[in-house]
Amino acid sequence: MFDGYDSCSEDTSSSSSSEDSEEEVAPLPSSLPIIKNNGQVYTYPDGKSGMATCEMCGMVGVRDAFYSKTKRFCSVSCSRSYSSNSKKASILARLQVAGKPPTKKAKVLQKQPLVAKLAAYAQYQATLQNQAKTKAAAVPVEGFSWGNYINSNSFTAAPVTCFKHAPMGTCWGDISEGVRVEVPNTDCSLPTKVFWIAGIVKLAGYNALLRYEGFENDSSLDFWCNVCGSDIHPVGWCATSGKPLVPPRTIQHKYTNWKAFLVKRLTGAKTLPPDFSQKVSESMQYPFKTSMRVEVVDKTHLCRTRVAVVESVIGGRLRLVYEESEDKTDDFWCHMYSPLIHHIGWSRSIGHRFKRSDITKKQDGHFDAPPHLFMKVKDVDAAGEWFKEGMKLEAIDPLNLSAICVATIRKVLADGYLMIGIDGSEAADGSDWFCYHATSPSIFPVGFCEINMIELTPPRGYAKLPFKWFDYLRETDSIAAPVKLFNKEVPNHGFHVGMKLEAVDLMEPRLVCVATVTRIIHRLLRIHFDGWEDEYDQWVDCESPDLYPVGWCQLTGYQLQPPAPQSSRDSQSSSSKQKKKAKSQQYKGHKKMSSLQLKDELLDGEEYSFLQGASDQESNGSASYYIKQEP
Numbered sequence: 341m342f343d344g345y346d347s348c349s350e351d352t353s354s355s356s357s358s359e360d361s362e363e364e365v366a367p368l369p370s371s372l373p374i375i376k377n378n379g380q381v382y383t384y385p386d387g388k389s390g391m392a393t394c395e396m397c398g399m400v401g402v403r404d405a406f407y408s409k410t411k412r413f414c415s416v417s418c419s420r421s422y423s424s425n426s427k428k429a430s431i432l433a434r435l436q437v438a439g440k441p442p443t444k445k446a447k448v449l450q451k452q453p454l455v456a457k458l459a460a461y462a463q464y465q466a467t468l469q470n471q472a473k474t475k476a477a478a479v480p481v482e483g484f485s486w487g488n489y490i491n492s493n494s495f496t497a498a499p500v501t502c503f504k505h506a507p508m509g510t511c512w513g514d515i516s517e518g519v520r521v522e523v524p525n526t527d528c529s530l531p532t533k534v535f536w537i538a539g540i541v542k543l544a545g546y547n548a549l550l551r552y553e554g555f556e557n558d559s560s561l562d563f564w565c566n567v568c569g570s571d572i573h574p575v576g577w578c579a580t581s582g583k584p585l586v587p588p589r590t591i592q593h594k595y596t597n598w599k600a601f602l603v604k605r606l607t608g609a610k611t612l613p614p615d616f617s618q619k620v621s622e623s624m625q626y627p628f629k630t631s632m633r634v635e636v637v638d639k640t641h642l643c644r645t646r647v648a649v650v651e652s653v654i655g656g657r658l659r660l661v662y663e664e665s666e667d668k669t670d671d672f673w674c675h676m677y678s679p680l681i682h683h684i685g686w687s688r689s690i691g692h693r694f695k696r697s698d699i700t701k702k703q704d705g706h707f708d709a710p711p712h713l714f715m716k717v718k719d720v721d722a723a724g725e726w727f728k729e730g731m732k733l734e735a736i737d738p739l740n741l742s743a744i745c746v747a748t749i750r751k752v753l754a755d756g757y758l759m760i761g762i763d764g765s766e767a768a769d770g771s772d773w774f775c776y777h778a779t780s781p782s783i784f785p786v787g788f789c790e791i792n793m794i795e796l797t798p799p800r801g802y803a804k805l806p807f808k809w810f811d812y813l814r815e816t817d818s819i820a821a822p823v824k825l826f827n828k829e830v831p832n833h834g835f836h837v838g839m840k841l842e843a844v845d846l847m848e849p850r851l852v853c854v855a856t857v858t859r860i861i862h863r864l865l866r867i868h869f870d871g872w873e874d875e876y877d878q879w880v881d882c883e884s885p886d887l888y889p890v891g892w893c894q895l896t897g898y899q900l901q902p903p904a905p906q907s908s909r910d911s912q913s914s915s916s917k918q919k920k921k922a923k924s925q926q927y928k929g930h931k932k933m934s935s936l937q938l939k940d941e942l943l944d945g946e947e948y949s950f951l952q953g954a955s956d957q958e959s960n961g962s963a964s965y966y967i968k969q970e971p
Contacts, residue, residue: 373574373611396422415532415582484854484902486890487564490544490840497544497890498839498857505656505677505885506892507623508546508568513613515567517543520611522573523550527561527588534586535578537602539609543567545841545890553605554591561590566891567612568620574612624896626656628676632709635687635694636660637680639672642738643759643773644693647684648672649706655896656885659850663697673849675885676713679777683711690754692775718779720756727752727778731821732813734789734796735760736782738774741846741878744789745797746812749821758783764799779827781863781881786813786820792861830862833882842893842900843867844886846878852893853901871904 396418413419490497500512517540525536541562542549548567555561565572578585587598595601613619632650648660651668653676660681662670674680687694727749735747750770751759756778759770766772776783786809789796798807804815813820835857843855859866863882868874880887893900 373613394418415584484900485564486544486547486894487549489854489903490542490890491549495544495840496836496838497547498835498841499543500545500889502834502882503887503889503892504883505675506888507655507895508620509623509889511619511623514610515540515543515612517541518610520553520575520606520609521550521567522575522577522583522585523565524571525552525586525588526563527552527590528586529589530586532584534584535573536585536588537575537606540567545892546895547891548572552588552591554587554594554601561588566894568891568895570617572612574614574616575606575609576611576614624655626653626676627713628653628658628709631705631707633663633684633706634660634709635682635684636672636674637775638695641695641771643771643775644695645682645687646695647697649703650709654898655888655892657898663703671850673844675844677715677885679715679717679780681714683714684708690757692753692757692759717756717777720778722752722756725822725825727758727821727825730818732763732786732809732816732818733760733821734784734786735762735776736879737762737797739772740797741880742875743797744784744794744879746799746807747783748818762799764801778825781827781883782879783826785823785826794861831882833863835860835865835882840890841867842888842890843869843878843880845869845901846880846886847876849886851901852888852898854903869904871902 394415395412413422486497489495500506500508503509519540520537521540522535523538525534528534537553538550539553540548541551541559544564546566546568547564549562549564551559551562573581577583587595628650630650630652634648634650635645636648638644638646647663648671649663650658651661651671652659656676658674658676658681660672660674661668662672665671686692729749729752731749733747733749734744737743737745746763747760748763749758750761750766750773753759753775758776758778759773760776760783761770761773788794790809796807798805798812802812804811809820812818837857837860839857841855841857842852845851845853854870856868856870857865858868858877865880865882865884865887866877867880867887868877892898
């Protein structure tokens with residue numbers, strides 16, 4: 341047992357087996373702390389460890405790491421507990437001498453020496469703990485395990501740095517494979533919690549596959565752990581916290597000088613920053629508080645907003661209860677950075693429809709959320725050429741996020757906001773219009789789908805298939821929104837096809853599900869929910885606050901929805917087939933494009949050529965996906 345590890349400044353030669361002569365650990369990213377050869381580990385001067393047994397709890401460890409002058413106890417708490425029990429035994433003995441009848445406890449103390457009793461008690465506690473561990477291991481844990489899912493399928497997960505809105509998303513640093521940490525040692529029969537050093541073998545979001553130091557290529561005891569969890573610490577934490585380092589029972593026999601082994605293995609390696617846990621805690625502080633009032637989209641009428649009150653905050657996700665809901669069941673889930681929520685008074689300021697509440701004044705304890713808490717949109721210049729009512733474009737349907745549809749600008753609001761309707765399925769009163777900002781990554785210029793080989797959903801009831809924009813614009817006497825008005829920025833997001841993540845089902849926004857990136861078109865991601873049909877896929881922006889790293893639910897305490905089981909797949913597959921039979925073919929766009937480029941067509945009096953989008957294998961790119969052709 342070591343009382344922590346800071347490395348050692350003395351000679352690193354070892355009397356252990358020849359495995360100590362392995363190559364040194366490869367250098368890791370320079371921004372993480374380096375473990376230096378200047379600490380101290382307890383050993384005898386001759387390099388051989390003297391062992392001792394704690395007289396209080398029975399722990400076996402290095403004698404010089406024990407407490408008290410006689411090295412009888414493994415910790416200060418054991419020493420104090422022993423002293424306290426000794427005093428109680430002395431008092432009981434005096435009471436018996438005074439003529440008072442002995443208690444049951446006094447009789448037990450009389451039957452055997454105190455040291456023997458405490459040792460027996462420690463052994464009994466250890467036995468109970470081992471039985472509990474065995475029982476827990478024998479009973480399969482219900483629920484979904486990201487570790488098993490990734491290991492069994494050799495999946496990769498999107499790195500934490502892809503999610504700037506998530507905890508540690510902007511300060512993850514160079515945490516990577518090979519970084520060393522101190523973690524609880526579960527391969528141990530001691531009754532108290534002890535630690536050992538482990539290295540990161542694989543990263544999957546917040547989760548890391550760890551291997552205890554000394555196991556080399558043996559993966560039998562590898563385990564998954566959330567890097568941001570409370571049980572992972574930088575190397576040196578045990579030393580500063582007075583926690584014991586005990587090698588796993590499976591490999592205790594491999595070395596006689598664990599000090600030299602650790603010094604050799606860890607010198608020059610990287611570990612977590614000393615303030616890592618503090619950064620995690622700070623990144624999980626959220627400015628939105630319960631009882632704050634906001635304006636949020638009305639989920640029953642997308643064309644308007646309503647007042648809602650923050651009921652709870654989990655990992656930055658808000659459960660909003662509409663203010664008029666007396667039983668608090670009429671709610672809506674969204675992230676605090678969602679474009680669907682705004683400060684009180686936003687709707688009036690831009691001319692958006694708003695449902696006035698029957699509640700004339702604020703309820704006790706409720707207060708308006710400060711405007712600075714909400715996500716800011718980019719400033720736009722609407723003074724020159726700008727969007728106009730009646731212009732055509734392509735837009736993600738908020739009621740069917742797997743579809744990009746033919747759409748029309750129905751109203752131009754202030755501050756760059758647009759009211760948009762899906763052609764062929766609009767209500768007469770405009771109650772199904774929806775609001776997108778001009779810089780929204782959910783709207784696209786005419787021709788975007790065709791050039792990027794995405795199926796465009798034509799207007800409902802449109803009979804002239806396959807759909808052609810040139811014909812449609814002529815038939816409807818419409819013009820396309822100018823290409824230069826759309827957002828062309830493509831950030832270096834880091835996503836790749838096949839990466840796993842946790843994603844909100846935006847059709848049921850209280851659910852966060854196991855998901856996969858299946859397509860990437862510039863900044864647009866196709867999200868597939870594992871275990872479900874492709875028709876449930878959703879188009880999502882790469883910077884959407886509704887995407888999270890693997891392990892986010894575990895870190896924040898949010899419930900994760902696992903992949904659909906086979907029975908659900910069968911039922912939803914049959915249901916899907918019935919739906920497809922019921923639908924007319926005219927509601928579907930053509931699946932295969934005959935050409936990768938649009939014909940030379942005049943759109944709004946200007947000629948454009950479109951560049952083909954990035955392939956599904958390319959995740960990043962800074963070039964826009966369309967440019968204006970010079971005359």
